[in-house]
Amino acid sequence: MKVKQSLVSAHHNYLVNNRVIPGFVMGDPGSKGDFYFLADFVLPGETTPRCSGRLFDEQGELLVEINWNRLGENPGNCVYRPVRGGFQVVSGAGEVLVAVRTQQFTNGYLTRLQGRAYDRSGSLRMETDGDNVRVDEDELAPLAGPYLEPFSGAARPADAS
Amino acid sequence: MRRVQSSDACGRVWVFGDYRNYFKNRVTLQLIARAKDLAGKLDTGVTVLLLGERVHQWAMEYVAHGADTVVVVDLPALKDYRAETYSGIMSQLVELYRPEIILGGATRFGRELFPRLAKRLDTGLSSDCVDLEIDPSDRGLVQITPAFGGELLAEIVCPNRRPQMATVHPGTFKELPHDASAVGCILYPELEIIPDERVEKIRSRPERDRETRLEDAPLVIVGGRGMGSKDQFETLFELADLLGAEVGATLPAIQAGWAAPDRLIGQTGRIVKPKLLISIGTSGALQYTAGIRGAETIIAINRDPKASIFRMADLGIVGDGRTIVGLLLEELRKRF
Numbered sequence: 001m002k003v004k005q006s007l008v009s010a011h012h013n014y015l016v017n018n019r020v021i022p023g024f025v026m027g028d029p030g031s032k033g034d035f036y037f038l039a040d041f042v043l044p045g046e047t048t049p050r051c052s053g054r055l056f057d058e059q060g061e062l063l064v065e066i067n068w069n070r071l072g073e074n075p076g077n078c079v080y081r082p083v084r085g086g087f088q089v090v091s092g093a094g095e096v097l098v099a100v101r102t103q104q105f106t107n108g109y110l111t112r113l114q115g116r117a118y119d120r121s122g123s124l125r126m127e128t129d130g131d132n133v134r135v136d137e138d139e140l141a142p143l144a145g146p147y148l149e150p151f152s153g154a155a156r157p158a159d160a161s
Numbered sequence: 162m163r164r165v166q167s168s169d170a171c172g173r174v175w176v177f178g179d180y181r182n183y184f185k186n187r188v189t190l191q192l193i194a195r196a197k198d199l200a201g202k203l204d205t206g207v208t209v210l211l212l213g214e215r216v217h218q219w220a221m222e223y224v225a226h227g228a229d230t231v232v233v234v235d236l237p238a239l240k241d242y243r244a245e246t247y248s249g250i251m252s253q254l255v256e257l258y259r260p261e262i263i264l265g266g267a268t269r270f271g272r273e274l275f276p277r278l279a280k281r282l283d284t285g286l287s288s289d290c291v292d293l294e295i296d297p298s299d300r301g302l303v304q305i306t307p308a309f310g311g312e313l314l315a316e317i318v319c320p321n322r323r324p325q326m327a328t329v330h331p332g333t334f335k336e337l338p339h340d341a342s343a344v345g346c347i348l349y350p351e352l353e354i355i356p357d358e359r360v361e362k363i364r365s366r367p368e369r370d371r372e373t374r375l376e377d378a379p380l381v382i383v384g385g386r387g388m389g390s391k392d393q394f395e396t397l398f399e400l401a402d403l404l405g406a407e408v409g410a411t412l413p414a415i416q417a418g419w420a421a422p423d424r425l426i427g428q429t430g431r432i433v434k435p436k437l438l439i440s441i442g443t444s445g446a447l448q449y450t451a452g453i454r455g456a457e458t459i460i461a462i463n464r465d466p467k468a469s470i471f472r473m474a475d476l477g478i479v480g481d482g483r484t485i486v487g488l489l490l491e492e493l494r495k496r497f
Contacts, residue, residue: 001257002351010225010343013217018235019349020217044341105218107225107339144344 004137007144012042012049012102012109015132016140020110023143026125026135027054030150033062035119037126040156041143042109048102049086049111052153055097060122063091066098067153086111171258171348172206172229174199175324177251177265177274180211180219181242186331186376188266190226195293195334196264197227199302202295203261208232210254212247214240224345227337232258232348238356241365242270245357248277253352255282260324262302264293267328275328284322289428290329291451301325307428307451314447330452332376332432375424378407381435383426383453386413387442387463387482394419396486397441403493409433411449427452442482445470 009022016024016039027036029052037053053066063076066089071080077092086101098115114128126135146156176192183189189209196207206229211220213235220231234250251274255263263278265271267289279286287304291314294303301318302325308315319325375381382401388394394414401408410420412427426433427449434455441462443449450473453459461474462482471477478485 001253003257004349004351006347006349008220008224008231008345008347010221010339010345011341013221015217020220020347022344105221107341108218108221110217110221 007142009041010108011044012046012111014039014049014111014113016113017134017137018129018132021140021142023145023147025141025143025147026139027119029147030152032152033120035117035125037117038147038151039111039113041146043146047104047109049100049109050156051098051100051113052151053098053117054152055089055117056120056122057091058118058122060118060120062120063097064089065153068157069100072153089115171232171260172200172208173259173261174203174205175208175210175260175263176223176228177263177271178209178211178216178219178223178231179266179268179270180213180216180222182266182268182270182331183219183222186266186268187336188268188271188329188331189223190336191331191334192264192266192329193223193227194337195329196262197337199262199293199295200229202297203300205261206230208258208260210251211235212239212250213242214238220345220347224343225339225341227340227343228345230346230348232350234350234352234354236354238354241362243357243360244273244277245359246354247274248281249355250352251278252281254350255324257350263324263326265326265328267330271328275326279326282322282324282326284324284326285317285319286326286328287317287319288328290327291333291428291432291454293327293329302327307447312447314451330430330432332434332455375407375409375426375431375433378433379436380404380406380439381409381426381433381437381456382406382439382441383409383411383443383449384414384419384441384482385411385443385449386417387444388414388419389442389483391417391419393483393486396483396490400486400490400493403490406439411443411446440470440474441486443470444468445472 006021013020023041025038029036029038040050064074064078065072079090081088088099089097102111113133117126174196179189200207208230209223209228211233290304290306292305304317304327384397409426410424415425428451432452436457438456439460459474460476461470462478466479
């Protein structure tokens with residue numbers, strides 16, 4: 001029998017591949033120009049998930065950088081759109097690259113991610129699957145605490161919620 | 162932050178996650194707390210089984226209350242509870258992980274599911290336990306439950322079969338505080354689900370919640386056969402209104418139709434832990450006293466000075482309960 005295993009936080013988790021996970025990283029956030037996506041661990045007392053990434057189109061052209069839920073370099077003229085419980089990053093062509101929506105329970109939070117993202121070689125790395133996102137299991141590095149490795153973007157901000 | 166279990170370990174003390182009753186009683190959280198004690202003595206961890214659809218929030222809640230691991234089977238086919246399907250899945254999981262102990266709530270849900278599961282696993286089950294211990298000599302589970310009509314407390318062991326299974330009343334154990342910093346392990350086994358095709362769901366309607374909050378009440382009045390009649394028993398409700406109390410009943414009073422079955426206190430009913438319990442016209446059968454052992458103070462009223470209820474009472478009044486309730490009402494009515 002096949003058994004998949006993950007961590008689960010009592011406070012906040014992301015739903016990825018139909019499973020909960022307290023945080024994860026794909027690619028290398030320390031790289032200067034490659035694809036990455038970071039859904040950072042949310043500490044007790046914080047209520048906002050923190051997402052960062054460098055996203056490309058099907059041709060491998062950089063569309064946008066996201067630094068802790070804010071747009072950075074943005075050659076694709078993407079738009080940040082606040083929605084109930086989170087935000088979306090929409091490409092200039094109107095496609096939702098990333099949608100982040102957090103649901104609050106009695107004692108915790110669950111964030112659902114959706115979207116479609118490619119890397120620098122034009123390979124699909126992340127796509128919507130129902131109410132969450134599907135990624136390659138082998139690419140997914142789970143986090144059991146805040147991401148502390150070298151990071152090409154701005155420093156992790158204090159909780160803004 | 163609590164340590165996460167090693168990746169290949171699934172704690173061998175299991176608790177069934179009865180999240181459907183979360184807002185009615187918190188028996189799963191209470192069982193996790195007790196399971197932590199038992200698991201500590203067995204050098205293992207606590208695993209909660211979670212079956213259903215979109216149940217992730219409950220996995221988080223159970224980890225916050227002490228679970229080391231949560232085994233999740235999250236499928237649309239499990240949205241509605243079906244005893245055969247659930248017990249079939251649980252038996253597959255037992256086969257896979259070989260737990261030592263499985264605990265569940267002695268709720269209507271647990272009373273249906275656990276005997277079926279025990280039969281499938283060809284093992285024993287102690288129902289309606291009032292305490293659980295580990296025998297240090299053989300590390301087996303000692304399941305303490307009233308027996309022989311409640312006349313004695315039996316210590317039941319299951320030396321030759323595994324897992325050892327028990328159901329426990331809501332309110333028997335105290336839950337651990339919510340720890341938002343806890344991180345646990347979550348396992349998603351890919352099981353073969355064989356739906357129970359003998360049952361077809363046509364429609365469902367939630368049952369009206371008519372249960373009282375006896376488990377949480379700080380003041381409980383319990384009436385027994387000594388109240389004599391339904392009319393006399395009704396006076397306990399007036400007394401409870403004046404004192405801000407909840408009313409419970411012993412088995413003979415329930416059998417006489419003087420109170421609704423959901424007010425039954427004891428081995429087969431509710432376990433209460435009030436600051437003050439007033440026991441009126443009750444003899445003190447073990448079946449009943451098993452449900453009031455957690456009361457901080459007990460006042461007993463009975464005509465028979467040899468009634469066994471006086472052995473556990475902090476204050477005893479020898480007299481007719483009906484007369485004394487009448488006097489109490491007379492006095493209280495003057496004050497309110």
